[in-house]
Amino acid sequence: MRFSDFIIPCIIGAVLIFGLIKDVDVFNEFIEGAKENLKTGISILPAIIALMTAVGMFKASGAFDILSYAVSPLASFFHFPAECIPLALVRPISGSGALAVYESILNSTHPDSFAGRVASVMLGSTETTFYTIAVYFGSTKIKKIRHTLFCALMADLTGFIISAVTICFFF
Amino acid sequence: MMKWVFGIMIILSVIFGISTGRMDKVSNAALEEGAKAIELFLYLLGGMCVWGGIMRIADKSGLTGKLSSLFKPIAKLIFKNLDFNGKAFKAISMNVAANLLGLGNAATPLGIEAMHELEKEDRTKDSASDNMIVFTVLNTASITLIPTTVASLRLKHGSLQPFDILPCVWITSLLSVGIGLILALVLNKIRRKK
Structure with missing residues (x-):
């Protein structure tokens, strides 16, 4: 059993105890809250289908192999480990894809090697940018996301570069 | 885009x-x-309903109000013209709390709710409001305290010290969130909405 296994049940338990003390109709309020989110959920489904289809086709086409070959000169300039380039490309687009690439890096190197550590920090400190943007804005009527994607991708890029820098510095 | x-x-x-x-x-x-x-989606929807329900109980009992007042000082720096007593800020606070605890599955439904409330409060039409951009960037960069998935995979693959990368994760996620937010705030100022 891990520590993180305790967090969710304890939070839910604490909320219910607090609710009962404050004399809240916990069952009916739960139903109301669930109902609201059910409606929201339905509204984001088309965005999820659209994005996952595009990402799935992109991954299947072998585009990542070609792209990682194309950016490798830039990466070696920054002393960024070559093994981690595919991870940097997949990470913003697909969460499950990034996990699969991460596992293959751990298999081919060691988790305590330079590339293994950089990959761990990259995965641990970033999010699936495209998915988050699609789901968050997909639930609204927004069509123009303005500079959201640019800022988010710059944050990811910073994260990737800094992960190699900090590992160099600490180990 | x-x-x-x-x-x-x-x-x-x-x-x-x-x-x-x-x-x-x-x-x-x-x-x-x-x-x-x-x-x-079915997996996500189940989680969304459960957290929607829990959130509503926490809201009715006054718990989210207490939590969001803790976040107010920091939030005032990055969210401009936000109603700090409104529903949007409550949902934002809960989303940030879930992210800090590494509860990604709980953070997403709360984040979606926050976007909905921001949409109402900022009366947006088809173009994202400044606060929506800041909030989304905060989530795509995500501040992580304990990367549980990464640590368990490291352990599985024979790492001697799966958690020895923690300081690097903290520095990296802080810097990437920082750059993302600064860029968002600067661009919000420069590219005023017409």
Whole structure:
């Protein structure tokens, strides 16, 4: 059993105890809250289908192999480990894809090697940018996301570069 | 902008698929990903309903109000013209709390709720409001305290010290969130909405 296994049940338990003390109709309020989110959920489904289809086709086409070959000169300039380039490309687009690439890096190197550590920090400190943007804005009527994607991708890029820098510095 | 992301990705996958001779796989992906998306969605929807319910109880009992007042001092620096007593800020606070605890599955439904409330409060039409951009960037960069998935995978693959990367994770996620937010705030100022 891990520590993180305790967090969710304890939070839910604490909320219910607090609710009962404050004399809240916990069952009916739960139903109301669930109902609201059910409606929201339905509204984001088309965005999820659209994005996952595009990402799935992109991954299947072998585009990542070609792209990682194309950016490798830039990466070696920054002393960024070559093994981690595919991870940097997949990470913003697909969460499950990034996990699969991460596992293959751990298999081919060691988790305590330079590339293994950089990959761990990259995965641990970033999010699936495209998915988050699609789901968050997909639930609204927004069509123009303005500079959201640019800022988010710059944050990811910073994260990737800094992960190699900090590992160099600490180990 | 999402129309370009969506369009370019699909067009590129057709071009790459032809040039790498993997059209069979691309074709399968086009047909099957929709079904996989529904599977993922059912999983996500269940979580959304549970957290929606829990959130509502926490809200009615005054718990979220207390939590959001803790976040107020920091939030005032990055969210401009936000109603700090409104529903949007409550949802934002809960989303940040879930992210800090590493509860990604709980953070997403709360984040969606926050976007909905921001949409109402900022009276947006078809263009994102400044606060929506800041909030989304905060989530795509995500501040992580304990990367549980990474640590357990490191352990599984024979790492002697799966948690020895923690300081690097903290520095990296802090800097990436910082850069993302600064860029968002600066661009919000420069590119005023017409």
